[in-house]
Amino acid sequence: MSAPEAIAEYWKRRRGFILAAIGSAIGLGNIWRFSYLCYKDGGGAFLVPYFIALMIVGVPLIILEFVLGNYFRGSPPKVFGAIRRGLEIFGWFAVLDQFVIGTYYAVVLAWCMVYIGFSATVAWGTVQGVKSLFIYLLYKAPWITLIGLVITWLITWYTLFRGVAGGIERACTFAIPALWVLSAILVVRGVTLPHHNVGLNFYLTPDWSKLSSGTVWIDAFGQILFTLSLMAAPLVIYAAYMPPGSELPNSAWITAFANCGYSFFFGFATWGIIGYLMGLYHVNNPAALKVPLGGGGLAFMTIPAAVTLLPGAPVTTAIFGTLFFIILWLAGYTSLLSIVEPIYGAIRDKFLVSRRVGVSIVCGLLFAFGLIFVFDPDLLDPVDFIAGSTNLVWIVMLEAIIAGYMYSLEKLRAYVNPYAELKLGRWFDVLVRYVSPVALACVLGYGLYSVSAIKPVSVMVLVIITICAVILSGTRWRRAPPAPPEEVSSG
């Protein structure tokens, strides 16, 4: 049997690649984090630092990840190992961080899956039952989450098993337009509810004085980093599946703005509904509702409570509750695909494992480790703090430093510009080399400064990732070790 090629698969169309990248970028945070940050950080005024962060860090780094993946044609260990042999460990670190994220991200999707069923049957009954049902699910009935997890992993495994064009591209070509259409229905419902203006005023009325707060700027740069799936892995591997000589910068631009536009758009649904709640309870401030306005609390407690009180309940509760959780699941599912793919890509590149075997092993392991969070959901926050937050910031910061100082950005620009619809000039070098590392260092520094205590489990995860990265980078490549394309072609 012949060994599988390092890159033997391609996207069928450029549109499929862009939709998959948008699917990677649009995730749970677009729905439950962006609009909350707007409310917290100066309403519409938050759009200013958010847009600046998008332009000076988000777009350049998404272009960088696309170009790195396409130029070096492989997974993160191959890309960074080709830049410098000793940097392969960094690529493995990025991949293993994805592994940890994948374990608990799928559990959150399992809760969404379960809540699709709960919403359809209005399982919580009354508003008073919403919180107790969520607590029951988390601590008393993990087997229900387990069913959602099994279904989520079966769908994810099957999609990845079908390959890049037949699986991921086909899924995202359906899921992303569906996500927009379903979200539009929810937005229309949100902005036609009584008192929706009250909520939208809190979402968008600018408080310009907040722009003098460093926290607001840190939040904006952090949000751009997390929302665009900048993790030195998912977008890198997706771009590797574009043929050499593909257009990349404008694809990155479209991906970035589609993602941020979706966040802005969905905020109207969330805050229309919150305004409706404020009107019902006759309160002047969303905080007076004493319900979570962002994060998982918004999704699993506030929204179910709000849809229970909709005009036309319980039929409308079932319709709009189910709709909300289908949207949430679809957004997470397309992101989960991009979390798992670089893990498989890394073991394929190094150990020459076929897709069928590799994807099955990776999905099986992720499912098995995910059981930890099913039976102990309290571990999710400290693990997310290290794998889904802190690590990502310094990984992307190092990625920019490595590309900017240890490889030639001029060479990358020369590679990409002949085919680019948006030419990369010297501005790209300045933003990658100087602006991005400084901005990300500020996000990292502030994040670590503001945390009250780092839990032992967070440190343990960091240590385990590091040990595994050392071991994996020390193993032998089953083909020639990675090298820059110019050396491969000249050699």
Add this chain to the structure above:
Amino acid sequence: MAAETLNPTAIAMIVVGAVLLYVFGLGWGIYRAWRKGRERSSSGSGEK
């Protein structure tokens, strides 16, 4: 209860957000791809 009408400044930010993200960002990117695609296909057919 807070004001039931949308603040003029909130309306302004809706316009700003829509223009920045959808017109300047997404719209321009898609237009650029469409225009270059048309140029490529017309130059390709010219060669033939």
